[in-house]
Amino acid sequence: MSELLYLIVLFPLIGFLVNGLLGRWLTERQSGLVASLTVAGSFLISAWLLLGLLTLPEQTRRLTQTLFTWIPVGELQVHVTYVLDPLSAVMVLVITGVGLLIHIYSIGYMRGDPGVRRYFAYLNLFMFMMLNLVLSDNLVVLFLGWEGVGLCSYLLIGFWFSDESKARAGMKAFIVNRIGDAAFIIAMIMLFDRFGTLSMGDIAWLAPGVSGDTQLLTTITMLLFIGAVGKSAQVPLYVWLPDAMAGPTPVSALIHAATMVTAGVYLIARNAALFSLAPVTMATIAIVGVITALFAATIAVTQNDIKKVLAYSTISQLGYMFMALGTGAFGAAVFHLMTHAFFKALLFLGAGSVIHGMGDEQDMRKMGNLRHSMPITFGVMLVGVLAISGIPGLSGFFSKDEILWAAFEHGGGVNLIYLAGLLTAGLTAFYMSRMLFLTFFGQSRWADGKQPHEAPSVMTVPLIILAFLAIAGGYLGVPEALGGHNLLHHFLSPVLSATAAGGHMANEAVEMLLMLISVGVAGSGIYLAFRIYIDKPETAVTLQEKFPLLHRLSANKFYVDELYRAIIIRPFEMVSELFWKGLDVKIIDAAVNGAGRALSNIGGAVRMIQTGRLQHYASMLLLGVAFILIMIMAS
Amino acid sequence: MVVPIHHVIAIAAILFTIGVMGVLFRRNAIIVFMSVEIMLNAVNLAFVGFSRFHGNIDGQIFVFFIMTLAAAEVAVGLAIIISLFRNLSTTDISEINRLKY
Numbered sequence: 001m002s003e004l005l006y007l008i009v010l011f012p013l014i015g016f017l018v019n020g021l022l023g024r025w026l027t028e029r030q031s032g033l034v035a036s037l038t039v040a041g042s043f044l045i046s047a048w049l050l051l052g053l054l055t056l057p058e059q060t061r062r063l064t065q066t067l068f069t070w071i072p073v074g075e076l077q078v079h080v081t082y083v084l085d086p087l088s089a090v091m092v093l094v095i096t097g098v099g100l101l102i103h104i105y106s107i108g109y110m111r112g113d114p115g116v117r118r119y120f121a122y123l124n125l126f127m128f129m130m131l132n133l134v135l136s137d138n139l140v141v142l143f144l145g146w147e148g149v150g151l152c153s154y155l156l157i158g159f160w161f162s163d164e165s166k167a168r169a170g171m172k173a174f175i176v177n178r179i180g181d182a183a184f185i186i187a188m189i190m191l192f193d194r195f196g197t198l199s200m201g202d203i204a205w206l207a208p209g210v211s212g213d214t215q216l217l218t219t220i221t222m223l224l225f226i227g228a229v230g231k232s233a234q235v236p237l238y239v240w241l242p243d244a245m246a247g248p249t250p251v252s253a254l255i256h257a258a259t260m261v262t263a264g265v266y267l268i269a270r271n272a273a274l275f276s277l278a279p280v281t282m283a284t285i286a287i288v289g290v291i292t293a294l295f296a297a298t299i300a301v302t303q304n305d306i307k308k309v310l311a312y313s314t315i316s317q318l319g320y321m322f323m324a325l326g327t328g329a330f331g332a333a334v335f336h337l338m339t340h341a342f343f344k345a346l347l348f349l350g351a352g353s354v355i356h357g358m359g360d361e362q363d364m365r366k367m368g369n370l371r372h373s374m375p376i377t378f379g380v381m382l383v384g385v386l387a388i389s390g391i392p393g394l395s396g397f398f399s400k401d402e403i404l405w406a407a408f409e410h411g412g413g414v415n416l417i418y419l420a421g422l423l424t425a426g427l428t429a430f431y432m433s434r435m436l437f438l439t440f441f442g443q444s445r446w447a448d449g450k451q452p453h454e455a456p457s458v459m460t461v462p463l464i465i466l467a468f469l470a471i472a473g474g475y476l477g478v479p480e481a482l483g484g485h486n487l488l489h490h491f492l493s494p495v496l497s498a499t500a501a502g503g504h505m506a507n508e509a510v511e512m513l514l515m516l517i518s519v520g521v522a523g524s525g526i527y528l529a530f531r532i533y534i535d536k537p538e539t540a541v542t543l544q545e546k547f548p549l550l551h552r553l554s555a556n557k558f559y560v561d562e563l564y565r566a567i568i569i570r571p572f573e574m575v576s577e578l579f580w581k582g583l584d585v586k587i588i589d590a591a592v593n594g595a596g597r598a599l600s601n602i603g604g605a606v607r608m609i610q611t612g613r614l615q616h617y618a619s620m621l622l623l624g625v626a627f628i629l630i631m632i633m634a635s
Numbered sequence: 636m637v638v639p640i641h642h643v644i645a646i647a648a649i650l651f652t653i654g655v656m657g658v659l660f661r662r663n664a665i666i667v668f669m670s671v672e673i674m675l676n677a678v679n680l681a682f683v684g685f686s687r688f689h690g691n692i693d694g695q696i697f698v699f700f701i702m703t704l705a706a707a708e709v710a711v712g713l714a715i716i717i718s719l720f721r722n723l724s725t726t727d728i729s730e731i732n733r734l735k736y
Contacts, residue, residue, distance in 0.1 A: 612735025614667075614728050618658050 001052050002063035004045055005082040008092060009131045011041040015124035023117030032107035035120035039103050039127055043096035050089050058494055061086055064137065071140065075196060082135040083201065087495040090334060090488070091134040091266055094341045095259050097469075099127055101462035102254045105349050108458035109250050109356060119159060119248070126152035130259050134266060139188050139198040142267075146184070146231065149260045150177050156255060157247040169243040176240040180230020187223035190216070204273035211277050221274055221281040225288075228264030234322060235292045238315045239561055245307040249352030252307060257314050257348050258341035265321045265337050269330045272496050276328060286326025286407075290420045293319030295558075297427035301434070302554040305362050306351045309435045313388065314344055316424060320403055323421060329406030330496040331489045335477045336403055338488070339395035342473045343387040346466040347432075350381040353455040353463065354439060358446065364435065369444040373452040376460045378440045380467040385436045387470040389429035390522045392515075395474030400425060401515050402479060408514060425518055429525030437533040481511040643684030650677035664716050664726040668709075675705050 015038030019031055026034065053061050063084040071078035084092070103123060110116045129148025136142045150173075158170030192198055194216060195206050210217065228234070233241035244256050255261070268275055268285070275281060293316045300312035317340050324333035355362055357374055371378040387394035390401065404425070407418040446452065454460070478484020532539045544551045553559070609616075650673055657670025679698045686694030720726055 607736040610736050612732035614731070615659055622655060622659070 001049065002065045002084070004049060005063060005065040005084055005135070006067055007045050008042045008049075008096070009082065009128060009135060011038040011045075012124045012127035012131065014038055016121050016128055019117055019121035019124060023121060026117060028111065028116050029107070031117045031120050032103070032110075035124050036100065036103040036107065038124060039096060039100045042127070042131065043093075043100050046089070046092045046096050049084055050093060053084060053086070053089055058490075061494060076192065076198070078138055078140045078198065080141055081137040081199070083137040084135065085495050086491045087266075087269060087334065088134050090338060090492070092131060094338050095127070095130050095134065098258045098341050098345050098466070099130075099254060101466055102250050102258075102345060102349065105253075105352070105459050105462040106248075106250045108456045109352055110248065115159065119156075122152055122155050122159070123251075123254070126156070126255060126260075130263075133263055137199050137201050139191065139200060139203075142200070143184065143188065146227075146263060146267075147181065149255070149263065150174065150181070150231070153177075153244065153255050153260055156251040157244045159247055159251070163246075166246040169240075169246040173240040173244050176237050177230045180227040180237060183223040183230075184227030187220050187227065190220050190223070194220075200270055204271070207273045207277060214278065214280075217274065217278040218280045221271075221278040222284065224267060224271065224274075225281055225285055228267050228322075229288065230264075231267075232261050232264030232318050232322070233315050234264070234288050234319060235295055238292060238296065239564060241315055242308055242311045242557070245305070245311050249307065249348060249355060252311070253345045253348030253352070256311065257344040261314065261318060262321070262337045262341065265318070265325065265333055268322075268325045269334055269496065272330045275325075282326050282328065284326070285322050286410075286417055289319045289322025289324075289326050290407075290417050290424075291319070292316065293323060293424040294420050294427075295319075297424045297431065298554055299557050300431045301427060302551060304365050306354065306364050306367075306435060306439065307348075307362055309364075309431060310344070310347055310351055313347075313428065313432065314340075316428060317344065317388070320400065320421065320424070323417060324403040324406055327403075327406045327410035327417070329403065329410070331492045332399065332402040332406050334492060334496075335488050336399035338476075339387070339399040339470070339473045342466060343384045343394075343396055343470040346380060346463065346470050347384040347388065349459070349463055349466065350377050350384060353377040353459055354381075356455055356459070357452045359450060361446070361450075364438040366446050367439045367444075368442045368446070369440070370452055371440040374440075374454045376454055376463065380460075380463045381436060381440070383467040383470055385432045387474075388432050389526060390425055390518060392519055394471050395469075397519070398474035398477050398479065401518055402477065404518055405479075405511055405514055408510075422518060422521055426521040426525040429522040430529050433526045433529035434533055437529060441534050442537060479511065481508040481515075638684075640684060640688045643688075644681065647677045647681035647684065650674075650680065662727050662729050664719065664728050664731075667728060668712050668716065671712075672705060672709070675701060 015035050018034050019026070023031060049063060053063065064081060066079050066081045068080055069077060070080050103120075106119070106123065110119055113119065126149060129145045129152060131145070133142055133145030133149060136145065154170045154174040156170075157173055158167045161167040161170070188198060191203060194210065194213075195203050197203065197206075207217075230237045241256060241261065245252055247256075275285075296312045296315035296319060300309050300316065303309045303312060317336070321333045321336050321340070324330070324336060354367065354370065354374065354377060357370070357377070358367060361367065383394070387396040390397045404418060404421050407421050408414070411418055455463075475484075476488040477486050479486055532543070556562075654670045654672075654674030654677060657673065658667050661667050661670065679701055682694040682698050682701075686692065686698075716726060719731060723731060725731070
């Protein structure tokens with residue numbers, strides 16, 4: 001059974017090689033078909049293996065397969081070992097499942113693009129790397145996937161590289177991620193130094209043995225967390241994600257919403273045993289998470305680009321997941337990761353459908369009243385917005401409430417993290433409804449020549465499936481308070497059990513009350529958006545004029561990019577220029593050139609003794625011999 | 636009659652010096668070449684003289700080798716001079732100075 005594991009990873013690699021090497025002999029349709037079929041193969045095998053996993057007793061649900069030893073250097077033995085346990089099974093299914101739908105959607109979205117084969121090759125490579133990331137037992141192989149998905153992210157953000165701003169956005173994503181990756185590498189070195197292994201299974205097993213060394217554990221987990229901050233776009237390294245929207249929209253859905261950006265959450269959940277021994281790091285994670293959630297939500301409120309709204313929303317929701325991780329609710333974080341993958345992929349693909357139908361228009365101010373011309377897109381977007389807002393019955397409600405409950409319980413009552421989370425939930429409901437209202441309701445504001453139209457069925461069918469998942473995904477984790485069994489939680493608990501993965505013995509009445517509160521907050525967010533953007537569209541302008549400072553701050557993303565430019569990039573450029581023009585040109589180059597010129601001059605002078613006249617040479621010879629003789633005699 | 640060793644050395648030194656002067660100051664390539672031969676023969680003379688003085692035959696064996704070598708060298712050297720003359724119509728070595736800076 002477990003010997004099938006490698007196939008999950010192999011299929012997308014084959015797809016990548018076929019599309020990448022033989023792409024020029026494939027038609028556009030064949031290329032998309034190859035890419036989708038390979039991912040479908042991975043998905044089917046993952047599903048089959050999951051079924052097999054479920055038949056095993058709870059504590060032994062772990063399939064492993066060692067393929068070969070990648071790096072055998074002394075004590076460092078890096079085996080390529082794939083592990084399918086409940087955590088990686090959830091990740092693999094989300095990745096291959098959502099990935100498959102996005103591959104199919106891409107066939108429609110990318111139709112007619114001259115680079116479509118390159119696109120599918122990158123997408124398959126991404127799937128290969130992402131599956132390596134979540135299946136590997138070894139941190140080095142995980143890091144290979146980690147860097148691989150970063151590379152694919154770079155390639156796909158800059159997919160239309162002839163547009164310089166898009167190429168730059170790709171570079172920005174790559175460079176910002178380097179900061180986190182550097183910390184990740186240091187953490188790996190420290191782990192190897194302390195544990196003598198980089199296998200995460202072994203480390204989790206050995207970790208309790210060093211629980212006394214709090215400082216070491218805090219340092220290591222902090223460094224790993226910095227790596228996660230870069231990859232998962234948390235404050236202060238989130239700045240690359242909004243710019244990453246320059247890529248094709250399905251890429252934003254796959255990489256920058258559903259899968260790659262959740263790698264940081266996965267990394268921490270996977271090393272839960274290590275993290276739960278470092279309370280300082282856990283507190284930091286919770287604080288960073290909650291700041292990110294709230295901060296990004298306030299920016300999303302005023303964005304006019306439909307994809308930017310979704311990008312900031314993604315950052316905010318990732319902040320939610322980190323909040324859950326920080327409060328020790330690893331299961332809740334993974335649950336939200338899954339539901340978020342469903343509804344955010346849905347929202348992105350829906351936005352892609354809108355952009356497609358509007359002829360590459362992304363500005364919501366030039367949309368409006370699209371619900372008649374795009375009924376299917378409208379329907380699924382409505383589901384997505386309700387799900388992310390946390391309306392009961394849809395997936396976001398269950399996962400978000402579990403996180404809020406974890407925050408409440410962790411703080412032993414009402415606390416700042418819980419309140420900030422609640423406020424974020426309200427803001428989320430508000431800005432997502434705003435997006436929906438601006439796009440699909442009100443007056444049509446598009447230019448006269450535009451003919452908004454519904455997307456072809458190759459795009460709408462994945463949307464409908466995702467909409468179904470965005471509703472149904474939540475029923476894997478219905479809390480006990482609502483009479484459910486929290487299936488996902490129990491499924492994950494063997495992996496995350498080192499910690500109190502979620503204590504649900506507490507008061508069910510309190511839990512119900514909290515749910516009512518968050519539903520109330522979400523509802524008022526939606527109502528507010530309704531009042532401002534549908535009931536009285538002029539209120540938006542009045543509000544802007546009333547609070548010009550607040551509006552400017554939010555609309556300009558709190559000038560964080562400008563701030564980074566001023567305090568990091570500018571000084572860096574100035575120092576670089578100093579080194580270039582001062583040190584490099586004036587000292588190093590001058591020294592090298594001077595040495596060269598001196599040698600050339602000396603050579604020019606000395607060569608004059610080579611006269612070409614035999615007798616000059618003979619006299620030199622004679623003088624030389626005479627000199628040597630004199631020396632011999634003198635001694 | 637035995638020639639004293641210092642006479643032999645003096646003659647050899649004079650011959651050698653004549654040869655050196657010829658090599659350094661004559662301009663005709665053939666004369667320069669002959670001067671080289673004089674230097675070789677000066678050395679030969681010194682070898683023979685010392686050989687007799689020490690009663691050791693080794694020096695004379697060396698002389699045979701040097702004479703053989705000189706014969707071979709003459710063959711090559713004259714060939715070079717002829718070739719030079721054919722190409723440059725001169726044997727004046729002060730004019731043959733093309734291999735310079």
